[in-house]
Amino acid sequence: MATKLEDLTPEQDALCDRVAEEYIADLTAPRDPAVMPDMGAIERWLDVAYRLYDLPRPKRIEIVGSPFAALKLAGELTGEEHENTDWCGTGDGGWASFYDYFRRIGVLTEEDKEAAEVLALRDFGREAWDSVLLDECAIVIRRPLAIVVDGEGRLHNDRGPCIEWAGGEKDFSWHGVWVPERTIVDPRSYTRAEYEAITNTEERRALCEIAGWDWVAALLDARIVDTWTDVSTSLVYELLSHPGGKVLRKQSPALQNGSQPTYVEPVHEDLSTARAARKWQATDWTPTQCERDPALTYRTEA
Amino acid sequence: MDLYARHGDLVIERRVTPIDGDLTPARDLVLAGQDSGGVHTLRGASAQRRDGRTTLVRVPEPTTLEHAGRHKAIAIEPGDYEIRSLRERGDDGDRVVED
Numbered sequence: 001m002a003t004k005l006e007d008l009t010p011e012q013d014a015l016c017d018r019v020a021e022e023y024i025a026d027l028t029a030p031r032d033p034a035v036m037p038d039m040g041a042i043e044r045w046l047d048v049a050y051r052l053y054d055l056p057r058p059k060r061i062e063i064v065g066s067p068f069a070a071l072k073l074a075g076e077l078t079g080e081e082h083e084n085t086d087w088c089g090t091g092d093g094g095w096a097s098f099y100d101y102f103r104r105i106g107v108l109t110e111e112d113k114e115a116a117e118v119l120a121l122r123d124f125g126r127e128a129w130d131s132v133l134l135d136e137c138a139i140v141i142r143r144p145l146a147i148v149v150d151g152e153g154r155l156h157n158d159r160g161p162c163i164e165w166a167g168g169e170k171d172f173s174w175h176g177v178w179v180p181e182r183t184i185v186d187p188r189s190y191t192r193a194e195y196e197a198i199t200n201t202e203e204r205r206a207l208c209e210i211a212g213w214d215w216v217a218a219l220l221d222a223r224i225v226d227t228w229t230d231v232s233t234s235l236v237y238e239l240l241s242h243p244g245g246k247v248l249r250k251q252s253p254a255l256q257n258g259s260q261p262t263y264v265e266p267v268h269e270d271l272s273t274a275r276a277a278r279k280w281q282a283t284d285w286t287p288t289q290c291e292r293d294p295a296l297t298y299r300t301e302a
Numbered sequence: 303m304d305l306y307a308r309h310g311d312l313v314i315e316r317r318v319t320p321i322d323g324d325l326t327p328a329r330d331l332v333l334a335g336q337d338s339g340g341v342h343t344l345r346g347a348s349a350q351r352r353d354g355r356t357t358l359v360r361v362p363e364p365t366t367l368e369h370a371g372r373h374k375a376i377a378i379e380p381g382d383y384e385i386r387s388l389r390e391r392g393d394d395g396d397r398v399v400e401d
Contacts, residue, residue, distance in 0.1 A: 154371070176371065178338075199392060200400045201311065202338065245391060253308075255372050265399060266391040281388040281399070282305065282313045293303075300307040302374040 003107050012105045019104065023097045026126065027090065028147045033166060037063060037127035037142060045124030046138050048117045049088065060137040065167020067130060070139045074132045082132065088121075089130040090143060096122035142166040150175055152257060158210070160184065174206035187211035192219050196244060196266075205263050213249075213262070222247065228274040233301055237274040245269045248277040253301045306383065310373045311399040312342055317382040321358045325349035333357055333367075333385055340401050341370045344378065355398055356386040 005012075042061065050057045064070045067085050074082040099118040102108045108115040132139040146164040150156035154176030155163065161170035161181075172184045182189060183203070187210040195216065198204045208216050216222075222242040229236050238249040248267045252260050267277045270287035275294040280287060282296060307314040312334055331348050335341040346365040351358045360382050368375045387398035 199397070200338065201390070202340065202401045252310075254374070256369075256374055265388075268391055268396075279303070281390065282308070283303070296303050296305065298305050298308045300376045302307070302309055302369075302376050 005105070005107060008105075015104060016101060019097055019101045023093045024153070027093070028149060031143050031145045031166070033145050037140070038123075041120075041123040041127050042140055045120045045128075046133070048120050049133060050138075055135065058134070058136050058138055062137060062139045063142060064139060065142055066165035066169045067141055068165075068169055069167045070130070070132045070141050073139055074134060077134060077137055085130045085132050085141070087130065088124075088133070089128040089141065090125040091130065092121055092125050096125060152176075158184065174210060177202045177206050179203055179206050183207050183210060188215060190219070192221075192244070195219060201263055201265055204265075205261055208262070208264055213264075216264070220244070220247070226273045226275075228278070230278075232297065235301075237278050239267070239271065239274040239277050246271060246277070248274065248281065250278070307367075307376050307378075308388075309342060309367050309376055310340070310369060311388045311401050312367075313386050313388060314367070314376075314378070315384045315386075317384060319382075321351070321360060321382045323351065325351050325358065325360055331359065333359075334387060335370070335401065338401055339370060340372060342373075343368050343370075355389075356384050359383045359385055 039061070043057065046057045046061070062073060064073060070085060071082045096118055099108060099115055100122055103110075103115055103119065110116055110119075127143065129141045129143050131141060142165075144163045144165050146161075148155070148157040148162045152175075155171075155173035156175045157173070162173040163171040165171075170181065172179050172181050174184065183206060187207055190207065190211070195204075195207070198207065217240070220240075220242040222240040224238055225241045225246070226239045227236065233253065235251045235253065237251075240247050240249060246267050246269050247264050249262060249264045251262055254260055265281070268280055268287045271277045271280055272291060273294060276287065276290035279285065279294050279296040280290045283290070305313060306316040326349060328348050328350050329346065331344040331350055333342045333344060344359065344361070344365065344367050347362060348365075349360040361378050361380050363380055365378050366375045367378050389396045390399050391397075
């Protein structure tokens with residue numbers, strides 16, 4: 001039976017932060033590739049998970065090195081394409097830590113069934129990143145060997161992979177934005193056509209920040225056609241022309257972390273002013289209409 | 303032209319006339335960013351219908367439009383809105399800005 005507390009002592013209050021820090025630190029703790037997961041912890045959680053669906057835990061448990069390997073194996077075993085894992089593993093640390101905290105301050109005990117099950121999930125998450133649970137086979141994904149984040153906890157590594165999987169696969173990210181390996185390790189190898197083929201504005205921004213805007217401008221052979229500053233927000237907009245068309249380079253309003261990144265987005269080639277290009281992006285007006293009446297105000301920009 | 307708000311790549315335009323036709327009830331409506339993880343979420347109850355690149359949304363009570371980790375939240379007053387993504391040039395025409 002759970003115990004009810006009306007107030008936290010200063011020690012219990014301080015423990016909240018310590019538990020959170022412990023779970024967060026565990027996320028990025030490097031893993032020894034030679035140390036295999038604790039099968040006891042894995043089997044204890046699998047017993048719970050399969051029981052929730054009135055199924056026995058399958059005899060076959062496969063430990064794989066990455067989500068990609070798990071989905072591939074699931075496809076081979078079922079004959080069906082698998083696009084998603086079960087999202088069950090390390091990612092459950094958020095609420096596993098919640099229950100763990102209440103166990104540590106004595107509100108929940110090992111005798112509380114649900115608490116015990118969540119603690120089994122906690123132990124599983126310390127061994128397994130995720131899983132794909134099939135009737136005849138439980139596929140368990142090992143924790144990555146390395147996870148690198150920036151000061152705000154976003155996946156980020158400016159020199160290499162942000163995630164190294166035990167199976168050898170690697171993922172790359174720039175301050176939380178997924179990017180191809182090449183963007184991190186060889187950003188200035190992009191050709192103009194390859195740059196123009198990037199359709200995701202965050203990925204484009206990442207490349208501009210990594211390779212440098214001057215380099216990108218030179219790659220595009222871009223020259224400034226017009227500049228406009230929104231006096232109500234102080235945001236600066238530049239319209240640039242290049243042999244392939246025109247782009248609007250624009251400053252973001254201050255984000256949650258206070259930064260104001262710059263985005264570069266292709267706009268209609270018939271636009272001739274930055275202010276009209278800004279309006280063209282936000283409306284379904286033609287370039288001519290936007291040039292004739294470029295005024296556009298937002299009550300709020302964020 | 304005066305528009306209600308811009309939230310990253312989303313433009314929020316308040317309608318002067320009510321939305322015609324049926325709307326589907328929603329809660330914590332995700333308006334964009336499902337694929338990239340940069341999700342824009344309209345908190346609480348609303349009702350919505352997709353119309354091309356625009357989402358028609360009815361907001362019954364004051365709420366916020368939030369973003370997963372990047373843009374600051376903005377206040378949304380009760381009313382009817384058209385919410386659409388900014389556009390850019392590409393793919394031999396216009397396309398929505400992806401983030």
